[in-house]
Amino acid sequence: MKKTIVIFTNVERQCQRLNQAAHYLNEEKKICSECVSLFFNSETGYTELTEKTLLRSSIVFFLWQGAVYPTEFSNACKHFLQEKQKRFIMGSSTQPEVEAAHEVDAAALIQVSQYIFNSGTDNYRNLWLYLCTEYAGEKVSYLPPAAFPWMGTADFSSAAGKSFQNEIDKRASSEDKTAKRTSAVHDLITSVREEPASLDFRPLVGILFARENWIWQEVAYLKELIRALEAQGLRTLPVYCLWCDNIAENAPGLSRAVKKYFYKDGKCIVSAVVNTFKISLTLSSQNDKNFLKDLNVPVLQAYNLLRDYESWWESYTGMIPVELSCNVIQPEVDGVIHGGTVSYKDYDRDGIAWYAPLRERIEAFARKVKKWAVLSYLNNEDKRVAVIFHNYPPTNDSIGSAQGLDSPASVVLLLRAMQEAGYKMDSLPENGKELMERITAGFTNDRCFLTENQIEKAAGSVSDEEYKKWFIKQDPVVQKEMTVSWGEAPGTVFYYNETLLIPGISNGNIYIGMQPPRGFGEDPGKIIHDPACPPPHHYLAYYKWLRDTWKADAVIHVGTHGSLEWLPGKNAGLSGKCYPDVALGDLPDIYPYYVTIVGEGIQAKRRGSACLIGHLNPPTGQAEVYEDLAELEKLLDEYAQLKVQQPGSETVVQEKVLEKIAVMHLEEELPREDLPADDYILKVHTYVEKLKHMQIRTGLHVLGCPPAGDDLKEFLLVLTRVENGEIPSLPKIICSAFGQDYYKLEEKSGEILADGQTCARLLDRVWEICTEIVTYLTEQGLTAEAGNSLLVSELVQNLHLDAENTEKLKTVVTFITEELAPNLAKTKQEITNTLRALDGEFIEPGPGGAPTSGRADILPTGRNFYGVDPYNIPTPVAWEIGKLLADQAVNRFIKEEGHYPESIGMVIWSDSNMRSNGQDIAEFFYLMGVRPVWQRGSLRVKDLEVIPLKELKRPRIDVTARISGLFRDTMPSVVEMMEEAVNLVKGLDESYEENFIKKHVEQDAADLEKEGTDKETAYEQASWRIFGCPPGSYGAGVAHMIEGKNWETVHDLADVYVRWGAHVYGKNMQGSFSLQLFRKRLATIDITIKNTDNHEVHLLNSDDFNAYCGGMNAAVHSIRGKMPKCYIGDSADRAKAETRSLGEEIRRVFRGESMNPKYIQGMKKHGYKGASDLANLVAHAYGWDCTSGVLEDWMYEGFAKKLALDPEIRQWMNEVNPWALHRMAEKLLEAEQRGMWNALPETKDALRKLYMELEGELEERAE
Structure with missing residues (x-):
């Protein structure tokens, strides 16, 4: 009977190569046994056919490359093989332990391992011959494993001339040590743009690729990539290696290869790295976690598609789930910059998969690599940097639109830091107000008050002829779509005197401008009929001007978020017909981004090739009570006390409470529902207490500015309000000291405790103690010594904490002094890392998310943040929520x-x-009565199962x-899972x-x-x-x-x-x-x-x-x-x-934040941007009323009287951003005119008068 030898592997090409080797051996009649390799992965199911294959085997091997092993499939196979007493070997590239059973000795393990890991045609042939001899009883000769280098430099020579290293040595011996960073190098880089082939000295780009590619000579795309890079005036240093160390073979992996080849005398010699490895480079414990950080150069990720060219080109899905996971999601954890697609999958005549070069994308990739590589060579005084404000809506009130960020003040601080670093500027604005005055005095996106004088101040222009010349070089698909949507080039948007005008101002080598309008305002019909329309010609001309005319070396998009990364095209792995790529081209994109808005940041990373610089959330604190709320709280306390201390006398106060509730329109929010007065007042008391302690914004973040003073205290209180992983909640610890539960105190705010005080007052005392603790620490310098001192202070001793809560408090205090405070202080690196990115340095990665929702591990900011792997959601915790x-x-x-x-x-x-x-996904599943099944160990979601109705207890x-x-x-695999549910x-x-x-x-x-x-x-x-x-x-x-x-x-x-x-x-x-x-x-x-x-x-x-x-x-x-x-x-x-x-x-947000003087005064500190955000607040509230009818007349009156018509606010807005005041008045009047608000006559008249006055003032200002 013919013997069968089976090798399972999760590497498709390894599977194909093993089968190819076995096929040729059978054709040559070298072996008689059935030798077969089968592909499996984490989703492979165990079937009856699997058992039949295992049952007839003489020996079975499981070879797994990567993490997340063993799988459910391999475990099921193992149990079956053990039961049937079959021989098997199980091994993983990330786990040195190899599991074997039933007459498989140690020598065999070593032999098989050496064949596999040395790889190559001869080794695979001899592996089968060896296995047939040892386990199938055949008498055939075989050779021992042939050793190939584990790593090395690959020679793809193209007559490159002298070696790069010799030129480094020559430069280093020069008397003028600064020449490399000054005019000589600038001349060289300039000539790179014009005559790259003429250079004798060029930046060196390291290329990392898999040893398997080198052994099997699957290098067609690498040759093409190297050719393209050298054509851009760059030198290349291609290095092949293993993904990680192989301990069993004592084989060095990727991080050791980098240290060997990318350094000389302890100094990095490359200016950028191109990575072609899939999955994370730092995932393996065998790799040095800091090797990319230590290398300190940009790492650009090159994608190798797992699909054929036509499938990729025709589809809007640039990456299918598995491609997205290995090419994009996992490498983001390393801090890479997405470079683009360089190859697609094709098959040779034997059916073996190989990576075919995607030439047009390789050319685009090479241009991008060059731009990043030369940043470290250019002198700062010679660098030209475009700072781009977002501007939605495209009017003067919203220049610098950025969620949670004072963008004008941030840019001024950034400019100051750039000037100190040697960037050339004509002048430095003193503050955000002066910067915005300069910008709005010139040509902007706002055409409502546009004058000839402002048109003449345009930062630049693109002529009709110049744009058309560029446009006809674009992909035919782009030309057709643009022409259908916007007419013949150059269109009509911002087209004056046969040129397309560029908004903004130039300041030496710094351009400061506004991202162009997306186009829906320019042609409102497209909102209904063409939601996927491309941007106008002017949009593309704007970035073309920055890149080709103004000669920008890099762009900085300021804040969350712009429109570039949301233009039509593929989800990732963009093509030449995807509009983010058409617009931005090869420009390095450095993007300070709100770290909480993680998904949208990932969009900029994947579709705009952005290097993200995560920034902190705005100052935040407790709402407290004010005005009517403060009066109501006082009445509620008085009522609760009288009810206990003087029963019967509380009726007078009760009437006042109910009157106040009516005046404040609280019954609309808290329906009485036939409750007795006492119960209803308790309900209102709880509501007021929750409002009082709700988290609100108290201002805007300024890039690079750590919280200080009261902002720091409030920030620390908010960060410790809830649990952070294993770190307990500070207020819950203090509640425990009083023998109370935090949530019960909150829910029973109006009830009287045994000591005679209300639950609300005790909760207030809890927060007072938390504040005293944080104040003590901040006043003592937030050091470890301050923490130790606090724990023995009278403040803590008076709490009489038991041993458990004492230990918990110590944990929180240590967390504040050793993690939160130092990490918040590092907020400064939001600016320094922006400058480091401009210098072509590596920006360390970090997670994204909301720090104040139990994710203080997000800190420090200033890092290149990443998201989550969709295969891991929902998590078990998210499932319960x-x-x-x-x-x-x-x-x-x-x-x-x-x-x-x-x-x-x-x-x-x-x-x-x-x-x-994945909380939303969990809710979606549970509503339908379906639950996730998690893989043991990795907790990846491997399947779904139906929840029986008996357990669900509802339809x-x-x-x-x-x-x-x-x-x-970002989550295509989750979409498929939802469909499966x-x-x-x-x-x-x-x-x-x-x-x-x-x-x-x-x-x-x-x-x-x-x-x-x-x-x-x-x-x-x-x-x-x-x-x-x-x-x-x-x-x-x-x-x-x-x-x-x-x-x-x-x-x-x-x-x-x-x-x-x-x-x-x-x-x-x-x-x-x-x-x-x-x-x-x-x-x-x-x-x-x-x-x-x-x-x-x-x-x-x-x-x-x-x-x-x-x-x-x-x-x-x-x-x-x-x-x-x-x-x-x-x-x-x-x-x-x-x-x-x-x-x-x-209404919760309206009462707690929008009308809160603490919030309004906080926004006033931020001038132009604060006023802009207040106008947006009114616009967004109005928008909700348009769709959902949620605003009451009294709420509109509140917006009008507290903001637009308040003398102090009106004067301030008129000074810092009159366009925002104009927009606010316009929105309120629109609500009234549409019948959504029955305004008081005097309010309506005052708004109309304000609007007309502003119209005149803004027209005069424009002239």
Whole structure:
């Protein structure tokens, strides 16, 4: 009987090469046994066929490259082989231990290992010969493993001339040691741009590639890459090596190869590194975790696609899930800059996969590498840097739009640091006010008050002829799309006197300008008819001017976020027809970005090749109480005390409390619902206490400025408010000292404790003690000594903590002094690392997320942040929170409506799921009655399983997801898993009353069949539940519609929402347009849900919340004729997630922050940008009212009287940003004119007068 030898491997090409070797040996009749290699990975299922293969084997090998091993499949195989007493060997590249069983000796393990790891055709042939001899009883001769170098430099010589090292030595011996960094090098770099082949001295670029590629000579793409780099005037040093050390073979890995070849005499000799390895370079424990940081040069990631060229080129999905994971997500943890695609998968005549060069992309990649490589060579005084403000909407009130950041003040500090570092400037603005005055006095994106005088001040221009000459060189697809959307080049946007004008100002070698308009304001019709339209010609001309005319060496996009990374195109691995690539080209993109908005930062990283510089969230603190709230709190305390101390005498105060509640319109937010007065007042007391201690913003962040003074104290209090992993919550420890639970005190604020004080007052005392602790530490210098001193101080001793809480307090204090304080002090590196990036240095990576939501490990900022691996979400913790949020939503609906909701619409974003590790996904699953199955050890989600109805204890709820374009791009594997959840439950043997998904799918399928759709297709289409933006596009359209004022009724907003969101996604669906089916799903929705996972960003901070969630409300209202319930799940405190209605959440933010003098005064400190954000606050609130009808008359009156018409605020805004005041008045008047606000006559008159005065003043100012 023929013997069988099986080798399982998770490396496809290794599998193919082993089979090829076995095939040739059989053809040559060298062996008689069946030798077969089989591919497996973490998703391979164990089947009956697997058992048959294992059963007939003489010996089985499992070879695994990478982490996350063993797999479920390999474990199942092992158990079967052990049971049947079969011989096997299991090994992993990251685990030195090799597992073997049943007559496999140590010598065999070593022999097999050497064949495999030495690799190559001869070794693979001799491996089979050896195995046939030892385990199949054949008598054939074989050679021992042939050794090849584990690492080395590869010679792809192209007559490069003298060696680079000789030239380094020659330069180093020169008497003028500074020549390398001054004029000589500048001349050389300049000549690189013109005559690269003429250089004798060029920057050296290290290239890292796999040893396997070298051994098998799979180097076609590398040769092409090296040719392209050398054509750009660069030298190359290609190094092959193993991904990590192989301990068993004593073989050095990647980090040791870098140290050997990229250093000379202890100094780095390369100016940049190109990495072609997939997965993270620092994932293995065998690699030095700091080797890239020590190397300190930009690392550009080159992608090797796992698909053929046509599949990549034609698809909007530049990366399928597995490509995204290994090429993009994992390398981001290393701090790489995304360079682009360099190869695609092809097959030779034997069916062996190889990487074919993608020449056009390689050329683009090489240009990008050159730009980054030369940064370390250029003198700072010669560098030309473009600083780009975002500007949405494209008007003068919003220049420098950036979430949570005082962008003008930040740029001034950045310019100051650049000037000190030697960058050439004509003058330095004294502050943000002066900078904005200079900018707004010139040519900007705002055409409302544009004059000839301002046009003449344009920073530059691109002539008709120049643009057309460039345009015809673009991909034919780009030319066609641009011409269809915007007419013949150069279009009409900002086209004056046969030129396209460039906004902004030049200041020596620094350009400061505004990103051009995206285009929807220039042609509002595109909002409805062409959501995936390209940007106008002017947009492309702007970046072309920066790159080719102004000769920028790098750009700095300031703050969160711009439009470049959201232009149409692939999700990653962009092509020459993707608009971010067309616009930006090869310019190094350095991007200070809000570290909390992690998903959108990842978008800039992947689609704009950005080097992110994560910046801190704005100053934050507790809301406290003010004005009416302060008076109400006093009355509530008085009422509670009288009720206990003088029963019966509290009635007078009770009346005052109820009167105050009415005056403050609290009954709209806290319905009495027939509660007795006492119970209702307790409810109000709890509400006030929660408002008092809610987290609010107290200003804006300034780049590179650590929190100081009171801001630092409040920051530390907020960071220690909730648990940080194993670090306990400070206020909960103090509550324990009083024998109380924090949440119970909060929920029972009006109740009297045994000592006679209310729970609210005790909670206040808890926060006072927390403040005293933080104050003590800050006043003592936040040192370890200060912490030790605190623990023996009278303040702590008086708490009489038990041993457990004493230890907890010590843990928190140590956390503050040894981690939080030092890391917050490092906020300065937001500026220094921006300059280091401009110097071509490596920016250390770090995680992204919300520091104040239990993620203080995000600190310090200033790092190149990364996101999460979608294969790991939802995590077990996120699953529990998602379940809780789902239960809260369902139970609240039952309480309000008296029955189960049948259909729920969820808005699902990448950002929040990256921060929360998939809480929304968990809620989506649990509502349907499906749960994740995690792989043991790695906790990767390997499967889904149905939750039995007996365990679920309710019907399965039908869920329609409106995902963002970013979620589609960053989490394609999760989208497929969501689709699988629907498929798991839609056909279960359950009644319609038990399974609403089944009910709706079958009913909709029947309707489709009646309309003429075949049965199979009808059932498939009726199952679609995941809808999103058009392929390659982003957004919901509603915000553009509202901002452009081109709508009349809620039906107009609904139409644009449906048009933008009616694209179906799933494993085999990549954005097919299905307008009627999306409308059908929306028509059934009972509840809409948009969750929040932190309090650094809320519903009034951005128009995206309203565009997606408010847009869904408007669509359901329009189609169904009834406004759905809208719930906001809040998991900022992971230990106590809670669900509120949309109205409750809007009013919570309105009372706690928007009208709070603490917030308003904090914004006043930030001049132009503070005024701009206040105007945006009003605009965003107005937007919610347009879609969801959530603002009451008294709230509009509050905005008008507290902001627009307040004499102090009005004067301040008029001084620092009159355009923002104009916008604020305009939005309020628009609300009144649309009948959304029944304004008091005197308020309306005052606003009209203000608006007219501002119109005149701004016209005069422009002239």
